[in-house]
Amino acid sequence: MIDPTDQLEKTPPRPRVALAHDWLVGFRGGEQVLDQVILALQTITDHTPHLYTMFDSTRSITPRIDNLERTTSTLNHMPPALRRWLLMRYPNAVESLSRSLQSNHQQHPIDLLISTSSATIKSLRAPAHTKHLCYCHTPARYLYDQANQYTTKGIKGRARGFGLSIFGPSLRKYDTSTANRVDQFIANSTHTQAQIRTHYNRDSIVIHPPVRTDFFTPDPAVERTGDLLLVSALEPYKRVDLAIDAALLANRPLKIVGSGSHEKALLTYAKRAARKHPHAKPITFLGRINDEQLRDQYRRSAAFLFPQTEDFGITAVEAQACACPVVAYHAGGALDTVLENRTGVFFNHPTAESLSDAIFQLSFLNIDPATIRANAERFSEHSFRNAISAQIRSIFDSIAHVVD
Secondary structure, three states: OOOHHHHHHHOOOOOOEEEEEEEEOOOOHHHHHHHHHHHHHOOOOOOOOEEEEEEEOOOOOOHHHHOOOEEEOOOOOOOHHHHHHOHHHHHHHHHHHHHHHHHHHHHOOOOEEEEEEOOOHHHOOOOOOOEEEEEEOOOOHHHOOOHHHHOOOOHHHHHHHHHHHHHHHHHHHHHHHOHHHOOEEEEOOHHHHHHHHHHHOOOEEEOOOOEOOOOOOOOOOOOOOOOEEEEOOOOHHHOHHHHHHHHHHHOOOEEEEOOOOOHHHHHHHHHHHHHOOOOOOOEEEEEOOOHHHHHHHHHHOOEEEEOOOOOOOHHHHHHHHOOOOEEEEOOOOHHHHOOEOOOEEEEOOOOHHHHHHHHHHHOOOOOOHHHHHHHHHHHEHHHHHHHHHHHHHHHHHHOOOOOO
């Protein structure tokens, strides 16, 4: 007869995971991914992962993220307003976290490090014999193809540009030279997959980010207005200025949801631009609004504007989940999420005229709301968890772990 205690002793331990995330300062797409990774891990491992991050504002993010014990970098004691200006010290911050990870690993060994990164945390060095899986939102935009978007008018814009001209080369060298610390890259879109190949010379698989399609839903009882909608962080590379100019040209009201470092400049820009179109419909800045208010805007708006080159673009999918068609720039993640003439239209040139023409074109299309909604459902949280869980399990299988 087999002794049950012998059977228990032969049962392999459940795998242990550590998480890494660039910073915890608010809830956006990256934090949505992190939250769903944690949920997926609950079916794979029986311990709560430890989290390593460069900055932690200590504000509540999500209950699952808030529940994690975390280690912060040596930069975390600096004033929060300086975070964006400490770019040249990010490598040192990551190296300090690598040492902390190694020290903790000696006491509580881990089998897998999972980083979710759009900046520097993917450069974290995993302990020996520990795999590193990186979910890459993008190679750092400010170091590569969108560096010029961070150099804008005004003192802050010129300071950013000067800083990138001085420190950019050494930061790019660090970024590319540490890409080999990742064993497996996951890209959030085919656009990011191409960027990883170009800048890191590495292959990757694509798993699109999770979108809350169970929350963002259509409401047939809500009548759509003629308003255009843009939801975005108000940062230079988001091209909100392009949407403002196009809405004025098309003589369509535009509502802008979001905030950011470029907010004051955009408010001034919109006022000045409106003077050139005295009879145009209004441009309205709504600032930050809650999720229920955002869903209502998606349900009521005639079209969602997506004028930037985005790595993926969760807001464009949220809009489609509410059956709102999208007018998107023909580049980046929109090529994965928008079906031309079926869930929206593209414009081909980054000009107000091209975007305005596309808005006009959309008004003549008879797009089926059910088709828009069905397209968004491809990017549900459930689909993401299934895909990321399968990838994590395959890594554990490859290192001879038996995962239930």
